[in-house]
Amino acid sequence: MKKSKNLIYSAIFGVIILLLLFFLEANKFQYGMAYTILQKGMILAVVAVSMNLVTGFTGLFSLGQAGFMAIGAYVTGIFLIPSDSISEVYYISGVNPAIASFKNWLESGPAFLQPIIPYLALIIGGLLAALFAAVIGYPVLRLKSDYLAIATLGFSEIMRAIISSPQMDRVTNGSYGLKKIPGFTSIFEPFGIMVVCILLMVLLLRSTYGRAFRAIREDEIAAEAMGINLAKHKQMSFIIGSFFSAISGGMLAMFMRSIDSKSFSVSLTYDILLIVVIGGIGSVSGSVIAALLVTASKEWWLRFFDNPLFIGGVQIPLFRTGFRMVIFSVILLIVVLFYQRGIMGKNEFSWARLEKRLLKLFKRGGAKNA
Amino acid sequence: MPNHILSVNDITMQFGGVVAVNNLTLEVNENEIVSLIGPNGAGKTTAFNVITGVYAPTNGAVYVKDNMITSNFPKSSMKKLYAGENNGKYTTTMRKTPDQITKLGVARTFQNIRLFKELTAFENVLIAKHMLYKSNFLSATLCLNRKEEKAMREETMKLLDILGLTDVKDEIASSLPYGQQRHLEIARALATNPQLLLLDEPAAGMNPQETDELTKFIYDIRKKFNLTVFMIEHHMDLVMDISDRIYVLDFGKLIASGTPEEIQNNQRVIDAYLGVQEDGE
Amino acid sequence: MTLSTLLQHSLTGISLGGAYALIAIGYTMVYGILRMINFAHGDIFMMAGYFMIFSMAVVPWWVSILLVCVLTIILGVTVERAAYKPIRSAPRMSIMISAIGVSYLLQNLATYLFTALPRAYPEIPILKKIFHIGSISSSLVTFVTPVLTVLLAMGLMFLINHTKIGMAMRAVSKDMETAQLMGIKINNTISTTFVIGSFLAAIGSILYFTDRMSVTPFSGTLPGLKCFIAAVLGGIGSIPGAVVGGFIIGICETLLVAFGYSTYSDAFTFILLIIILLCRPTGLFGEKMIDKV
Numbered sequence: 001m002k003k004s005k006n007l008i009y010s011a012i013f014g015v016i017i018l019l020l021l022f023f024l025e026a027n028k029f030q031y032g033m034a035y036t037i038l039q040k041g042m043i044l045a046v047v048a049v050s051m052n053l054v055t056g057f058t059g060l061f062s063l064g065q066a067g068f069m070a071i072g073a074y075v076t077g078i079f080l081i082p083s084d085s086i087s088e089v090y091y092i093s094g095v096n097p098a099i100a101s102f103k104n105w106l107e108s109g110p111a112f113l114q115p116i117i118p119y120l121a122l123i124i125g126g127l128l129a130a131l132f133a134a135v136i137g138y139p140v141l142r143l144k145s146d147y148l149a150i151a152t153l154g155f156s157e158i159m160r161a162i163i164s165s166p167q168m169d170r171v172t173n174g175s176y177g178l179k180k181i182p183g184f185t186s187i188f189e190p191f192g193i194m195v196v197c198i199l200l201m202v203l204l205l206r207s208t209y210g211r212a213f214r215a216i217r218e219d220e221i222a223a224e225a226m227g228i229n230l231a232k233h234k235q236m237s238f239i240i241g242s243f244f245s246a247i248s249g250g251m252l253a254m255f256m257r258s259i260d261s262k263s264f265s266v267s268l269t270y271d272i273l274l275i276v277v278i279g280g281i282g283s284v285s286g287s288v289i290a291a292l293l294v295t296a297s298k299e300w301w302l303r304f305f306d307n308p309l310f311i312g313g314v315q316i317p318l319f320r321t322g323f324r325m326v327i328f329s330v331i332l333l334i335v336v337l338f339y340q341r342g343i344m345g346k347n348e349f350s351w352a353r354l355e356k357r358l359l360k361l362f363k364r365g366g367a368k369n370a
Numbered sequence: 371m372p373n374h375i376l377s378v379n380d381i382t383m384q385f386g387g388v389v390a391v392n393n394l395t396l397e398v399n400e401n402e403i404v405s406l407i408g409p410n411g412a413g414k415t416t417a418f419n420v421i422t423g424v425y426a427p428t429n430g431a432v433y434v435k436d437n438m439i440t441s442n443f444p445k446s447s448m449k450k451l452y453a454g455e456n457n458g459k460y461t462t463t464m465r466k467t468p469d470q471i472t473k474l475g476v477a478r479t480f481q482n483i484r485l486f487k488e489l490t491a492f493e494n495v496l497i498a499k500h501m502l503y504k505s506n507f508l509s510a511t512l513c514l515n516r517k518e519e520k521a522m523r524e525e526t527m528k529l530l531d532i533l534g535l536t537d538v539k540d541e542i543a544s545s546l547p548y549g550q551q552r553h554l555e556i557a558r559a560l561a562t563n564p565q566l567l568l569l570d571e572p573a574a575g576m577n578p579q580e581t582d583e584l585t586k587f588i589y590d591i592r593k594k595f596n597l598t599v600f601m602i603e604h605h606m607d608l609v610m611d612i613s614d615r616i617y618v619l620d621f622g623k624l625i626a627s628g629t630p631e632e633i634q635n636n637q638r639v640i641d642a643y644l645g646v647q648e649d650g651e
Numbered sequence: 652m653t654l655s656t657l658l659q660h661s662l663t664g665i666s667l668g669g670a671y672a673l674i675a676i677g678y679t680m681v682y683g684i685l686r687m688i689n690f691a692h693g694d695i696f697m698m699a700g701y702f703m704i705f706s707m708a709v710v711p712w713w714v715s716i717l718l719v720c721v722l723t724i725i726l727g728v729t730v731e732r733a734a735y736k737p738i739r740s741a742p743r744m745s746i747m748i749s750a751i752g753v754s755y756l757l758q759n760l761a762t763y764l765f766t767a768l769p770r771a772y773p774e775i776p777i778l779k780k781i782f783h784i785g786s787i788s789s790s791l792v793t794f795v796t797p798v799l800t801v802l803l804a805m806g807l808m809f810l811i812n813h814t815k816i817g818m819a820m821r822a823v824s825k826d827m828e829t830a831q832l833m834g835i836k837i838n839n840t841i842s843t844t845f846v847i848g849s850f851l852a853a854i855g856s857i858l859y860f861t862d863r864m865s866v867t868p869f870s871g872t873l874p875g876l877k878c879f880i881a882a883v884l885g886g887i888g889s890i891p892g893a894v895v896g897g898f899i900i901g902i903c904e905t906l907l908v909a910f911g912y913s914t915y916s917d918a919f920t921f922i923l924l925i926i927i928l929l930c931r932p933t934g935l936f937g938e939k940m941i942d943k944v
Contacts, residue, residue: 061744139929145743146688147928150879154921157876165914200511207510208496208503208519211489215497218486225422225480227472227501227562236507266872270755277748322763329756336749337737346488 009351025187037296039187042194043251045291048275049198049284050244056282057205058237059217060141061149063269067156068129068242069249070163070264075125076250077178077259078171080118083107085180089173096170118182122193122250129246130239137238141231156269164261177260181253190251197244202284204240213237274332278342286344302327373400374433375566375598376421376476381430382454383416390416392622393454394430398566403592403599405609408619409642414602415481417619418570422478423468429454434474434566439466473501477564479555481571481602487544491535491554494543495526498561526561532594533557548575560595567591569601573608581605585612610634618642655786660909661902662793666862668901669796673803673855674878675885675893677848683888684824684844687743690750691730693875694757695849699723699856700772700866701765707773720853727849728842736838761868769865778861796858797898803851804894811890816843824888873917877904880924886937895935
């Protein structure tokens, strides 16, 4: 009975979302803002959930997300830039011949394969990031929490230094970055990828491995005494998290169309951390909600903070470029200091909970009226 | 060697110059209930931590059945500091991690209860089943291990039932009353299908009636799970009642061992431990 | 590379190392007492750079130096009181996130107030005077930095080992609760730690930026991380360790740049960190710590 009710609610919710997306897709020029924000929110939702998997569920405070995203983004970029524009992109030092011939080979493949290439690129980027995660995870994951944070942050910076170094000019185009990356054809593409990625992570977290991760978060020594191999499971969580971070990085490359190493600086990791903290450390649905909320408010609702504001012909002095980010950091601090549970705490979204909340709200409202 | 399930050979554990355990040698036979007693700070929990692989000993070796689980000898700066007599007797270094030792059939509880606090009682026990799963993370993620998952959940329910925790299975572990938390910790340890169960002060914080129940309970689980029990305990009634044999530690050194009667009549033990406690009461 | 250029680079390295050492002391002291990485320390150092720019525009350099020290100390203590004190007993991850939050705020605040464009750092005439020793020539700041660093570190060691407040700091770092029971005022002691750390960051900032000529809102991030690594290298909690670590990292970095591997000089520091943590997690001078079960 209860289960079927939940199912009906979820089905209705899903249909509404799909209808909304269809509507946006049909009127994307009219609602350009909502369209782009929704896309970016979806992309950040993937990486936020992946960070939550590592940080919130396994208790490993990793700050390497930007580095893994960079790997995914560059792999996707290199895969997808059309052969025709390649000389235009790598106009400074030319492209590595191996990459050029690989791209020619890829594009000469059978026609039915062509639409799959973006997905293939995302997965290969993910796998490459996973490989990196495995290599650096082996030494780094033995470290205690705060050292782990610094070491992963360091990794992310090393990644950035390597990508922008002149030695990598013919692969990553050095500090000039990649341009002309083909984007998504419709909003359903990022939506589909997001749903699949998050679904996979949720399933993992609900499996016995997810329980083992949470055991490690709660008490490492007890977890180990229960036969859970700490090194193996931490590695696993870190590698899987990196895989999905890289997929999100690849999506970001397709969304932005042009990337450079500066887009993957530490502040990107901090932005994701902000989403995870606001959503609730240890809640997947919290991360998704927060990703959409934070993106929307940052790029849209709070934009006015950055524009000069006139009230009655007088300019309010605080409002100018950069004020939005100040407000944002203050929000992060307030959440950390006073609402440590964020939106969802460690709970997941459920219709029953929402029902209860709404009922409570109505009751309170009713009481006030009476 | 008559079926030793655990043998501890010349274990010394030094933290810098502090000798926490000094040349401890003991055996636990299959199906026995053995207690390790001693005044506070005698090194009992440290000995447990060496046996379960949390600490690497400074010197000595530990075997579970015929598997060496840890062996060490004083190295580098410890060479100078080492205070024991068996320098040079052990030449190999090897250390199994706690999870490997658990897989050999040694499970433990902790002195200051270490449950997974924010998870439910059911999840606490189910997590201990994790190492018994045969499915890898891919098949687990894609829900291809339904049968296994179901079997594990059923076993977990059975365990909770035996320990009388069925009613509270969905409660958050840290919200349970103290006695139930102790039970839950034992349930969690049993979920790993151990042959040897190490209990670190199972009766701590219990009243006399609960302690009595615990005696019966330990007998029960020994029979039901065909267990060997090795425990640290302060409640003398419980220890004398239940133990087949007792080892007494004082200042890290073994000062006596034998049956409860022998220990009760041992002058050194009375001086070091029982006498003091009687004065206190 | 001739001997004299090598010497020249080493001198630059020692000077950079001195500035790093001063900042590293701030990290090591805070970590020693609160067991947290003060992610905001690098940004406090950056803010000190801006303070100097604005005070030099108004008052002469020697007043500016004083003013910068005072302002930086106020900033450091405010950060501690506002962002760290309320969650002192929270899980470690929350404290770290709070520190990251402060760092994020200071960067964004600096971007908002002073724009992201680099601002020229004022010249302190005395420090910029060129000296010649044999074939090596350098400005005075290069010579002053290491000397000043060592002197300040020695003074600090004296403060910690031979004064009452130093004893309180040592007690709090060993065991906060027991120290409190013994009547030590925890809050004052921790604030003193931040006063000292921020003061040294202010001095370090003056010495560092005098050589670098410009400040941006992000110029604190990387030096901050490097100085933390210097503190880890020396052994977290140890002041001589932080000084030695700072010098090592400063010299290595300068030499790497001199040999033409400038893109990898930052990466090198992090690789160094990973190596230390794996081989000798307690650093060069750190004490061993055992986790209680």
